[in-house]
Amino acid sequence: NILCCSCFLIDVVAGTESSSILQDSGFISANVGDAVTVHCFYEGHMDMHFSWYKQPLGDKLQLFSTVFKFDRNATFYHEFKDNPRFSVENGQEKNHLRISDMQLSDSATYYCGSSYGNKVEFGEGAILIVKGSGSRNMTVLQQPLSESVQPGDSVSLNCTIHTETCAGEHSVYWFRHGSGESHPGIIYSHGNRSDQCEKSNEAGSPTQSCVYNFPKRNLSLSDAGTYYCAVASCGEILFGNGSKLNIQ
Structure with missing residues (x-):
């Protein structure tokens, strides 16, 4: 007996110049309760199926939605199924994702995709940052706000989280968004740890402060940009306002 196996080669194009996918990229900031539309356009007439993927910070890629080119409604x-907060606007070379009544759990990177035959394409991805209302009394502070240095110098970026209602481990991530770059990405992770946290010395105070440092040594011109600290804690992801690093 002869066993015949068929192998299909899938050609994946992700965020390259040859990709026909043009989507919102970089950082998109929103507040809890807001509505946000992440735009995605595609060029050409061959692609037939379109999709959205969600990748929470430090987690795996999740299939969000799919839609056939000539269908009105996405699956x-x-x-995300049967949730009225999510909708897709499809047609006329567009595949826009709309999220209403934003929740902290919506913070993630969203990728727009298209496929035809054995070819799958992805956009560059949009990092959606949802900022809380402060109901949990959690804040993230970054220092310095701006720093000017010369090539070869060293600098230490600081990220401090203050919380009154949640103790325990935190996962801390650093992003860099360079000048002229459309797609920021994770450049460093502190992992799960709580050894850098201290409780307030004030009697009866529930406040806990955690400090994380990100040292950068022997800086070059390519290190210039804005560095963002993101803290995953107690089911929430909190972002700092960024530290801008100027290298002259």
């Missing part, structure tokens, strides 16, 4: 998957 949503997993916890």
Whole structure:
């Protein structure tokens, strides 16, 4: 007996110049309760299926939705199914994702995708940052706000989280968004740790402060940009306002 196996080669194009996917990229900031539309356009007439993917910070890629080119309504998957907060505007070379009544759990990177035959393309991805209302009394502070240095110098970026209601481990991530770059990405992670946290010395105070430092040594011109600290804690992701590093 002869066993015949068929292998299909999938050609993946992700955020390259040859990709026909043009989507919102970089950082998109919103507040809890806001509505946000992440735009995605595609060029050409060959692509037939379109999709959205969500990648929470430090987690795996999740299939969000799919839609056939000539269908009016998209199909949503997993916890996004039958949720009126999510909708897709499809047609006329567009595949826009709309999220209403934003929640902290919506913070993630969103990728627009298209496929035809064995070719799959992805956009560069948009990092959606949802800022809380402060109901949990959690804040993230970054220092310095701006720093000017010369090539070869060293600098230490600081990220401090203050919380009154949640103790325990934190996962801390650093992003860099360079000048002229459309797609920021994770450049460093502190992992799960709580050894850099101290409780307030004030009697009866529930406040806990955690300090994380990100040292940069022997800086070059390519290190210039804005560095963002993101703290995943107690089911929330909190972002700092950024530290701008100027290298002259």
